[in-house]
Amino acid sequence: MKSAKFGKKKRGPQRQVSALPETPKKAKKEVDNLIPITDEYLRQYAWVIATSAIAILLLTLILYGKTLWELEYQWRTEADYSHGYLIPFLSLGILYSRRDTFPGFDARLHWLGVVLLLFAGLIKAIGLMFFMEFLEGWSIVPWLGGCVALLLGPRALMWAAPALLFLLFMVPLPFQVETLLSWKLQSLVTILSSAVLRILGFSAVSEGNTIWIGQSQMLVEEACSGLRIFVGMAAFAFFWVTLIRRAWVDKLVVIASVIPLSIIANCVRSVIVCMSYYWFDVRIANRIHDWAGIFMIGLAASLVWMVKQYWERLYRPAWVSIPANRSMVR
Numbered sequence: 001m002k003s004a005k006f007g008k009k010k011r012g013p014q015r016q017v018s019a020l021p022e023t024p025k026k027a028k029k030e031v032d033n034l035i036p037i038t039d040e041y042l043r044q045y046a047w048v049i050a051t052s053a054i055a056i057l058l059l060t061l062i063l064y065g066k067t068l069w070e071l072e073y074q075w076r077t078e079a080d081y082s083h084g085y086l087i088p089f090l091s092l093g094i095l096y097s098r099r100d101t102f103p104g105f106d107a108r109l110h111w112l113g114v115v116l117l118l119f120a121g122l123i124k125a126i127g128l129m130f131f132m133e134f135l136e137g138w139s140i141v142p143w144l145g146g147c148v149a150l151l152l153g154p155r156a157l158m159w160a161a162p163a164l165l166f167l168l169f170m171v172p173l174p175f176q177v178e179t180l181l182s183w184k185l186q187s188l189v190t191i192l193s194s195a196v197l198r199i200l201g202f203s204a205v206s207e208g209n210t211i212w213i214g215q216s217q218m219l220v221e222e223a224c225s226g227l228r229i230f231v232g233m234a235a236f237a238f239f240w241v242t243l244i245r246r247a248w249v250d251k252l253v254v255i256a257s258v259i260p261l262s263i264i265a266n267c268v269r270s271v272i273v274c275m276s277y278y279w280f281d282v283r284i285a286n287r288i289h290d291w292a293g294i295f296m297i298g299l300a301a302s303l304v305w306m307v308k309q310y311w312e313r314l315y316r317p318a319w320v321s322i323p324a325n326r327s328m329v330r
Contacts, residue, residue, distance in 0.1 A: 056147050063124075070136075075170075078172065080231060081228075084169075087169050088167070094239065097242070102159055105156070112154050114150065119142050123136075141167055145157055145161070182227045186220055189267055190270075191206050193271050218273070229262050230258070230262040232297070233261065254304065
């Protein structure tokens, strides 16, 4: 048998390869088309930017003036959607908080903008034909998205997407969804509140949407179902997750916590109101009822904030630093 000789293998010529992957040609070409925002660019094209913004604003008012008027009427007359006045300003706040990540203007016109504008027109037409006012309101989002993509490019559209999607919270829910959700929340709050009252030592019994405490009868009306706090908390949580720089899983946890937290906040309010009517005079109980609604808003916001703080401390992101001059040998 021939003995096998073990020795050092001769290596070929070594070459260094960058640890960072090269930018694909297509992506590099798209990046080259982006125009960075500088003071010189703003001075040179300020009139173009101002003219485009004014033209979009006027065209939006012409096409959506009636829709915006109807939305404002619902904000003014329906307490569940009174937060609609704040949504446009908070949406601008989201854009301002993301200003340092703005990708710049795209020098080309993109077909994506035209598609979104046509899609917005289709949704608005369906809403007008079938008397679906919520579709008319929802069509504002693809309309503005199409304007952004057409004038600034798809990268700017992705940058502005959280602020544009946030505008959906200013549109009331469809009537069927609102009725079903309100009825479900109303029944759930009645059952949970009566259970909490029994735990606290009261002889409480739930019957439909009515809570009996001894000989006193407390009716959980539709306005007390918690729909307002549910929609408001959902908008508040979405606004919050757009401001934090965390992974999408962390943001999903905060948004998913809205459902149980809104139920808990409304249940606490119902228990306080039932106890006040059981213990105090009607005039005092009515004042407690009004103040409990304000207290519920602060309680709900505090609960969302506590979930956010707890989750951020439970799972801290790990930052890995890779030296710029690091290389590997093949």
